[in-house]
Amino acid sequence: MTHPVKGIDHCFALVDDLDAAAAQYAALGFTLSPRGTHSAAKGTANYTIMFPEDYFELLGVLEPTELNAARRAMLATKGQGLHAIACRIDSAEQAAEALSELGIATQGLGSFSRPVPLPDGSEGIAAFSTVSFTPDDLPLGMVFMCQHKTRDTVWVPELLTHANTACGLDAILAISETPESDAARFARLWAKGSVSPEDGLTTVTTGPNSAPLILATADRMAARYPDLDLSATAKGGFTVLRVKVQSLDSAKDCLLASQVTFRETATGLAVAPEFSAGVLLEFVPA
Template sequence: MSLQHILGLDHVVVTVRDLDAAAAQWRALGFTVSPRGTHSPILGTGNYTIMFGDDYVELLGILTETEQNKPTRDYLAKREGLERAALTTDDAAAGAEELKSRGIEALGPIHFGRPVELPGGGTGEARFNVFRWPLGEQPGGLRIFACQHLTRETVWIPERQRHANGASRILRLEVLAADPAASAAHLGRLIDEPARAEGDAWLVPSGGRRADILFYDAAALARRYPQAVRDGAAPEGAVALVVATTDLAAAEASLGAAATPHDGALSVAASAANGIIVSFRPQ
């Protein structure tokens, strides 16, 4: 039986060392980047978001060392990159209990928030409840957690969902793993979604009509992306984010020299996006 309180991929967390520089870098790729936010003191982090239709990219940085952000600090000691993926939950407390009933020791839920600068002036608040899978459960090196949005109206703001590059949603998150089949099966068990072979890779749906998560090895990565695009990519874990664009020509104009065309897509080298290949495909 599928998990009752998990609705699919909510957002991905790109952990960075210089938060403002990362925002400028992604803005230069044609993304609309929301104003900087500061999370509740328990988390000790700040962020910028890149909002799509039902999902988004979060650029996350450490502002103050706390117990909660130690895993992120440990990750940053090695590299920047796509550290974890969040799944949407409609009830964090019930979702955590559902995992526990299946023998998985969920951590949380934890409540936190952050102020939001509103487009018309003034400040609102974004509030969340989250729980996470145990830190030892990292399929292919990818951490996962679940996020319940209590104030969607202060997160999904229409003016901030329009991007010069035409980006509209996350199609796929791609993970480099030594044993793709085992890593995909591991994630499938954690979120109760079946893993299946997909050519030279293994695919796990995140739920509903949200993005898929694809696992492959180094040879499959090389077949998908030219060497120039793979420059700066992580040696393991999440290496690529595939986004849909409603206008590939607009994406090409926005990306300029940062874009490498291949196989009907436009891809940005990982070295230009904090360790993550960002690939645009027409929707």
């Protein structure tokens, strides 16, 4: 059976205060979707930051419910930040079946939909099917698979242009005590997954035209991002989101205009987690 997972579709930050987080990301120069409210039973809502091939999501709890108890516990024990990666698949049901035949367990197969406020004031419906990898298969964070059934109401053209010129996910970085062994465990989750260690960073390729996952020890990550508080990121989750921009100068202008503190790195501009809802955000040239 062919491995069904093609790459990274999107990732999400679970945040303490959804609208405050959205305001932070707007200040960084991103165009955000209108707030999408989920069902009353879920008690959650989100904003998306869309790019041509992938996207980033802010997810927050509006009202405590039984269905969001796990999300609330995660915020209480691990803090806000980059907690989850969603993978590209064609069919959630077929992916679960194929992965089972490959000896990779999954859980939580299901479908859902939610209303989507569109930029022109109208409303559409976004429909998805998802299935998750089991915690036993994950060294850290959450990784699940997402089948989009209504792409036109998610990838809305008006949402793809950003003042900071962001155009895609470049990489997701995480702290690991054992980067190489954890990378090998992650790599099997993607059809084209492979591991490449270099200069203290262990890169997991996730597929063509897909952001890699990069693992490093806490000391190596701190050396890469000096003077930034890594402890303010999600514990046991993912640490850094690297975003591609067409113009690093435009990104810098947005940060300066909003008086956001940033640091120049070897590859771009890094924003401290306190300015981006628990995510260390780095802008790098596309």
